[in-house]
Amino acid sequence: MNKLSSFMICLAFAVAFNMGGWCSNTLAGEITVYTSYEEDEAAAFLAAFNEDNPDIRVNLLRLSTGDLHARMLAERANPRHDVIWGWAVTNMVDPRIMEMLEPYEPKGIEKVPARFRDPENRWFAKTGYMAAFCVNNEILTRRNLPMPASWEDLLRPEFKGEVVMPNPASSGTGYLMIASLLQMKGEEKGWEYLEKLDSNIAQYIKSGSRPCNAASAGEFAVGASFALRAIKNIEEGFPITMIIPAEGAGNELEATGLMKSSRNKEEAKRFIDWTLSENAVNEYYKWKEIVTVDGGTMPKSFIEAGLPKDIGSVMVEMDFSWSAANRDRILEEWQSRLER
Amino acid sequence: MSISPTSQNRLAQSFIQRTAPMDQEALLKIVVACMVALPLIVFVLYPLIHILGKSIQTPEGIGLGNYYSVLGNRRFLGLVYNSFEVTLVTTALAVVLAYVFAYGIQRTKVPVKNLFRLIALIPLFAPSLVQAQGLLLLLGRNGLVNRTLATDFSIYGYWGIVISSVLYVFPYAFLIFSASLAMADNRLYESSRILGAGPWRTFLTVTLPSTRFATMASIFVVFTLVITDFGNPMVIGGDYNVLATEVYNQVIGQANFELGTVIGMVLLLPVALAVAAEKMFNRNNQIQLADHAQPMAIMPHKLRDVLFTVYTVSVSLCILAVVGIVIFASFTHLWPYRMNFSLRHYAFDVQNGIQPLWNSMYVGLMASGIGVVAAGLGAYVTERFKTFLDSPLYFLCLVPAAVPGMVLGLGYILAFNNPSNPVHAIYGSLLLIAICNVYYYHAQGFLIASTSMKQISSNYDEASATLGGTFARTIRKVTLPMMWPTLLGVAVFFFMRSMVTLSAVIFLITPSSQVAAVSVLLLEDRGAVNQAAAFSVCIMGMVVASLIIARLILNYFGYRNISLIR
Structure with a gap:
């Protein structure tokens, strides 16, 4: 009986101790940041931030671009975050989002060329990403498939069931692909193309990086994804080739803004200032194919993976305001025509 | 569970001292029964009502519009x-x-x-x-x-x-x-x-x-x-x-x-x-x-x-x-x-690192603590108290079995993510996740406890009562010493399920309260297969460790035939 009661007391203490420790979840110097940066790049950026600012704790929620859009609209009455960080410009310029943002001119904003920021200072974009295919070399050899070079090549019958691409409703990468194809080909031809492509698509995947990861794992021959994922997976040692579609690579800029509703504005502003600091920009050059701020140089691995030094030469000139204005309509059409 | 059972007991006792001694016991029983019922109402029924309410809420007011648009x-x-x-x-x-x-x-x-x-x-x-x-x-x-x-x-x-x-x-x-x-x-x-x-x-x-x-x-x-x-x-x-x-x-x-x-x-x-x-x-x-x-x-x-x-x-x-x-x-x-x-996938160089695993363990421990009290008390009240509350309470204890986890989790968002609700104070914390797990698995935990309670003859209780023992004394001196191996089993049950469950908690995690099972889903969802596997292995390791510890404790005290896995 003695053994028993001491055991019970220990158990009770353990439980009580834990409850006390975990009831409260707010600290001073704490901000909540929503982002669509990839998990690994966000982790690297945050680590650099914490080195420079050890006194601010950042709670990060990472969601796909489209998912984050829906969530911010749903929480419009009572937003839970202070900063929206690294999120597609196409989604940022939605008037319903813009009215939640507070104009703020961070330190060093002059480094960002004017065309990459809002004239009223509600957002600025310092990084971006572009579409690329991850093609599994092993599968190509095993199934005797040709190396695709363009979107057009993906229509070839031998790629039936071998292509995966992101679902544009949830993934920003998915939407930029659809938007760039519609912009390049014109709407009518664009939809015709997408319908044809659909018969070769094995799966529409919710996230923009998973198609590349699935192709890297050898589950499918071609994953339509974005350049950085391809580069990182090549670095990891996966037997894949990065292909920038010959028609030109659709692209997207990642913007940052301060929430009007923030209750920790001082820390939030320090965070935003940091995103333009030298350390931050150096990190961007390690992780992003598109950096709008001058500074570092493109890492060797990017060039080895096949990224041209002048990436402007392979990028489609995107009309972001068109992408933004027509987003709801295009997604609805996509869902009714192609969603499974 | 903001007030601990003991302080509620004391509260109840001080209240009862003013009434006639004959009624004391009966009244106390009703108070304890309510103590069991109240959290079930707050953490199960109340969120469900919110779900129902939200589902008939349309931009044009209350109606079945959402149902029409979904079902059509x-x-x-x-x-x-x-x-x-x-x-x-x-x-x-x-x-x-x-x-x-x-x-x-x-x-x-x-x-x-x-x-x-x-x-x-x-x-x-x-x-x-x-x-x-x-x-x-x-x-x-x-x-x-x-x-x-x-x-x-x-x-x-x-x-x-x-x-x-x-x-x-x-x-x-x-x-x-x-x-x-x-x-x-x-x-x-x-x-x-x-x-x-x-x-x-x-x-x-x-x-x-x-x-x-x-x-x-x-x-x-x-x-x-x-x-x-x-x-x-x-x-x-x-x-x-x-x-x-x-x-x-x-x-x-x-x-x-x-x-x-x-x-x-x-x-x-x-x-x-x-x-x-x-x-x-x-x-x-x-x-x-x-x-x-x-x-x-x-x-x-x-x-x-x-x-x-x-x-x-x-x-x-x-x-x-x-x-x-x-x-x-x-x-x-x-x-x-x-x-x-x-071993490189065990470096967990992802956002939040290994924290979700610890979070899961805390949630599991809290859930087993709260779960033992909730399920054990529920079983005791319905098996031993002969009051008019028995059968409604029994029903209430089993209601969670009919609620899918994701529905319960969704109900928690709708009911408690509202600053005017007192539970909002713990919204977004691991404690609420633990509570959610307890009430999601309440029916099973309750049934384990109550089956074992049935097997212990109520003669002991009656003897204790005849000898003038209050029921609190009976619990302490008679029931607990006989029941604790089962209750340990209940604790293990809640711990295990909390470690592996996804369905309810997926709606309750926040950036700072991510749990490991959800990490597995998120990693898998973005294609980080090896890391997701490593997380899964760690979860399995923790569950197996908890089983071994519980088994050793039981063996040490000589209870070799209590089954721990339910």
Whole structure:
């Protein structure tokens, strides 16, 4: 009986101790940041931030671009975050989002060329990403498939069931692909193309990086994804080739803004200032194919993976305001025509 | 649970001292009964009401608009069809497979039974989507089988979901059948033999009827688990969507709460019907063995034993292969290209790092603490207090069984993410996640405690009461000392389930309160297969460790025959 009661007391203490420790979840110097940066790049950026600012704790929620859009609209009455960080410009310029943002001119904003920021200072974009295919070399050899070079090549019958691409409703990468194809080909031809492509698509995947990861794992021959994922997976040692579609690579800029509703504005502003600091920009050059701020140089691995030094030469000139204005309509059409 | 039970007791006692001594005990009982009922109302019924409310809330006011728009949608009807197609087939397969397996363990001379029993239960130790994870590594287009045999089949979609779901629910059905087949009166089998019935006829006329309630129960348990599971379909379903994944996509992805709640209500219906039907079937299921029942004597029978051994070995191999390959993949350098040993996936260089694992452990510990008190007290009150509150309370304790986890989680967001609600103070914390787990699994925990309470004769209580002991004293001096091994089992039950569950908590995590099972889903969802596997392995390790610790404690005190895995 003695053994028993001491055991019970220990158990009770353990439980009580834990409850006390975990009831409260707010600290001073704490901000909540929503982002669509990839998990690994966000982790690297945050680590650099914490080195420079050890006194601010950042709670990060990472969601796909489209998912984050829906969530911010749903929480419009009572937003839970202070900063929206690294999120597609196409989604940022939605008037319903813009009215939640507070104009703020961070330190060093002059480094960002004017065309990459809002004239009223509600957002600025310092990084971006572009579409690329991850093609599994092993599968190509095993199934005797040709190396695709363009979107057009993906229509070839031998790629039936071998292509995966992101679902544009949830993934920003998915939407930029659809938007760039519609912009390049014109709407009518664009939809015709997408319908044809659909018969070769094995799966529409919710996230923009998973198609590349699935192709890297050898589950499918071609994953339509974005350049950085391809580069990182090549670095990891996966037997894949990065292909920038010959028609030109659709692209997207990642913007940052301060929430009007923030209750920790001082820390939030320090965070935003940091995103333009030298350390931050150096990190961007390690992780992003598109950096709008001058500074570092493109890492060797990017060039080895096949990224041209002048990436402007392979990028489609995107009309972001068109992408933004027509987003709801295009997604609805996509869902009714192609969603499974 | 903001006020601890003891302080409430004291409160109640000081209140009672002012009333007549005769009523003291009765009044105290009612107070304690309310203490059991109140959290159930707050943490189960109240969120459900919110779900209902949200589902009939439209921009134009209250109405059925959301239902019309969902139910009239062709895509939605397709999802309903998919859900039932998967669930019915899975249920049929899992129930038959588990029945035969349990029969092999309980009624034949299969060797090393304890080993096979343990293997059958392995899926309980892992997050539910581990089966899909393993199946992809094994049977994916570039999985082990396709690579080594140079074949090219695809497991994505319908069959992937069915196979992984069968593996996922197998132990639940097995446990029910195993318990049922363990009870047998040898005299019945003896008579059957003497009357000239062959083994097949004996099985059909004696064994099968005696397990019909177990069959019903496992059908309903399995049905409920499968139709509300979204981990496996998310990972292996490809473009084959089911209702559960749609709720996840609509709510987590698109923050479309109205639509999510409507689908939630639609899910609630078949599950509630299943649970109600199970309770109805089992109402008369007091097949206690007759007093003079003789234990079953299993005669050796060569052919039968060989066949069942082959069967149990094959099923065990399937279970082991799927879990084993996840463990294996987590230790390889780069699956499936560079298979050399590597620990690099255990570095957890992802956002939040290893924190989700600790969070899971805290949630598990809190849930087991709260769960033991809630389920134990609930069982005590309904079994021992003879008050008018007994049967409504019993019903209340079992209600959570009919609520799908994702519906409960969704209800928590709607009910408690509101600054004017007092529970909002702990919204977003691990404590609320723990509470959610406790009330999600409340019915099972309660039934374990109350079954064991039934087995302890109430004579002790009466004796204690006659000798003038108050019920608080009776609990302390009589009930607890006899009950604690069972309560430890209940604690382990809540810990295990909290570690592996996804369905309810997925809606409650915040950036700072991520738990490990959710990490597995998120990693898997973005294709970080090896890291997801490493997380799964850590979860399994923690669950197994907790089982071993509990087993050692029980053995130390001499309770060797308490079963810990439910």
